[in-house]
Amino acid sequence: MLLLAAAVAALIWANMPGDSYESFWHTEVSIRVGDAALALDLRHWVNDAAMSLFFLAVGLEISREVAVGELRNPRAVFVPVLGAIGGLALPALIFLAFNPSGPAAHGWGIPVSTDTAFVVGILALFGPRCPDQLRLFLLTLAIADDIGAIAIMAIFYSEGVSLGALGLAALFVIVLVMLRWVGVWQLRLYVVAGIGLWCAVYASGVHPTLAGVLVGLLVPATPVEPAQSERLRFYGRAVIERADAARARLAVLATRATVPANDRLQDALHPVSAFIVVPIFGLANAGVRLDMETLGRAFTSPLTIGIIVALVAGKTVGVGVGSAIALRTRLGDLPGRVRYGHLIGGGMLAGIGFTISLFIADLAFEDEILRDEAKIGVLAGSLTAAILGSLALRYLGERLPLCTVDESGGAPPLPTGPWRDPTLPQR
Template sequence: MTQPPRPGPASRVSLPALSPSSKLYVGTEAGGSALLLVATLTALLWANSPWSGSYDAFWSTTATIGVGDLALSMDLEHWVNDAAMALFFLVVGLEITREVSTGELRDRRNVAAPALGALGGLLVPAAVYLAVNPSGPASAGWGIVMSTDTAFVLGILALFGPRCPDRLRLFLLTLAIVDDIGAISVMALVYSGNLGLTALAVSGVLVAVLVGLRWLGVWRLAPYVVTGIALWLAVHASGVHATLAGVLVGLLLPSKPTAPEVLDRTRDYGRALREAPDPQRAQLARLAVAATVPAGARLQQTLHRWTAYGVVPVFGLANAGVPLDLETLRTAATSPVTLGIAAALVVGNAIGITAGAAVALRTGWGTLPGGVRWSHLMAGATLAGIGFTISLFITDLAFTDERLREQATIGILAGSVVAAVAGVVLLRVLGERFSLCSPESEGPPALPPRPWLEPSVPA
């Protein structure tokens, strides 16, 4: 039997794949998800153990930083939620800026499907929640269901996803980035306290300073870091949630590729160092090399592992500890808050993301990455119902009643578990039936990412 001819180079379709920077980001997020899961289980065990009283007592401990009258005091929970999580949102802002400058968000057709999917994943879950909780104090929780937990989604996809899952990761990563933009905007605009106009004015001046540093082409990190710390203090004093400062710094740091003349300059400094090695020339050569990488990329590389492996797990430990006694579970089983959040995360995201992406695909505004089918899209949309980190974060902002917070937390945990299990089942079934690999890339499955190793330098 005559074999069909192999497609020539002209007939091959170039399939998008994750860039090295995106792969490192995905690998770090996936690795951090394991620690986040351990921290969450530890918090639940601690809060339901004979030593449960020490859980609240520990996170209520006051800590002060300052000198003399210039001091800032908060309990440990707020130091985690307001200060440490600002670093997490800073990394999110840096990733958004990088994707817009050099990543997938540059191409409208690549971003249209996940962007409209993210929009559906913001609006439909909120509508589902408000349908269950249309009024009263509980209605303030509609923002809780508007975020996908990138770490858990990418971690589950790495462990249980189909063969060659990079195409689906690309879609979900872009969706999560756009989703984070929406959730952060809601958090800043809706869940802020009484505003202090003076502090807001100072914040505006500091934002202008960041813009000026970027416009002047300042490549050193120190001016941005100092201005960013001052901005956090001003935003914290203004009544707007302080984590917004982290997002603003991340969005304003330089991220565009360095000009060719800056790259060429490294050869001159390297040549001078080879001719006469001395500490001063070595320092100049080091600075010349550092200047070739945008400030945002350097800061992201420094902070991302700290936030993924440290800040986010500690946040889970500080916020996931809710009592799960029979009375609490019985109340949650009939609570509109718990049921509304669980339904919104599972059903709302599955319907909203699929419908939003369908609009982009049917109108021709966008395309799916090569090899991703409708069935994979629906499985990914189900998996995106895992809402944890930002959902817990907004819970603390939305409710002042401790009972509502407990019911919301149980709803987040229950909805996330259901979404994870349903998403894994769909991915495994569809992964066996439909491959995400292109014909020319089929082969043994890729090794899982090892984020604790530095990426190798290409030859």
């Protein structure tokens, strides 16, 4: 709701008389240490720095699910990953069918991404009607989708990539891997290495939000060793016997050591990411002028139409076909109460492209007219996908068969005719 309110506020602000919206977000802010300085305008501070925290939070959640959650089973990963691959490839092909050549063709990467925040937010509105496994499926799909989209940005939308800076980034990744391998539980070391990784990735010319994903995936989420609990008992008894500052400090450190670094960092970051970073991103990027001339030009433009069709139809079909291949070939399954109706609705919701779609729109086009047409396509396509996906979950979610596997390991056939749930009352 906050993200939606911020997007609406950005549209209102951008269409007010004057140019205060763009002037504000182009205000330059710099951080200087001696002769070294990092100068960015406010919009880039939001997109490049603050949004790294969002991707860090999502990477932490996926890392935890892989380590101790639902994604420990490889069969549970194949379905969303193949769905994400289909959801990346088909929208790009559909967009290129509408824009096979010319300057607009450079925007083929705009409709490939799924906005995690909007999708998870809409699923939250359904409450217990939405199975937890569907949330996990779409979250995993969105992360695989985001990694693919960030890779597309790194390869096709980066200019002047510095190999030296990339090598330094690889060194920071090795440092994070070593910290994880030796079992370091102090968060400050991961934070310092993560900041260094962000700076190196930014200097390399690759989009720095990739650093957030990498750090999130590398912070350890596995349960701590039992010896830590024994230390907590020892230091806790010491505080009970005689409370002083040193013993209290040691007891606090022992308490922190009993909780995985992933959980502690996720607990600290999630409120900041969900309630501050993401709404500010919507406010900084969703503003586009919507006068009659701009709208008339946009909705007759192959660029805008291509983005809308790619987001609405391309994502739905791409995610559905990719997931169906994983189910029918027995590479994976969707356990729990996930039905084909949920899968169809989830595929439609995956067409909500906002975060990285707006990123790539800014990277792809220097022409302001093309950029505005692309943003209108992203907003219109995302709104359409959100409405259709919500309706599909509401009216199809419980009406189609379960996406489970039978005892032999095979996936059930797709529904071919009327189907009744024997657990529901029949007329």
